[in-house]
Amino acid sequence: MRRLLLVTAAASLAAIGLASSQDATMSFFVTSVGSGKGADLGGLAGADAHCGSLAEAAGISGKTWRAYLSTSDTDARDRIGKGPWFNAKGVKIADDVASLHSDANAITK
Incomplete structure (x- = not known):
């Protein structure tokens, strides 16, 4: 079974249920x-909207969320800004896109 994995960054989100412990x-x-529609997210705009909905449900507002997805015309790396990025615990995930794609990123922290 395939699981959908969305990585959202640039002004992003956290997991549902962590709203009270979110770091600014x-x-x-x-x-x-x-x-709920498998891999059909409605294109990049639909994926971004889905990420925004998840963020709002988790109590995170006032940010613009971008799904880390590519199309034939758009590279995901170009959609998320230059960094740095932080998770809900305030841990820096990466300083820049190169760091995000390196073995040294802190995505699992």
């Missing part, structure tokens, strides 16, 4: 919560 610097989250 949070700009990155990973989720496996799908839209």
Whole structure:
């Protein structure tokens, strides 16, 4: 069974249920919560909206969320800004896109 994995960054989100412990610097989250339509997220705009909905449900507002997804015309790396990115615990995930894609990123922290 395939699981949908959305990585949202640039002004991003966290996991549902962490709203009370969110850090104001949070700009990155990973989720496996799908839209209910399998891999059909409605393109980049739909994926971004899904990430925004997850963030809002978790009590995170006032940020613009971007799904870390590519299309034939758009590279995911170009959609998320330059960094740095922080998770809900305030841990820096990466300083920049190169760090995000390196073995030294802190995505699992």
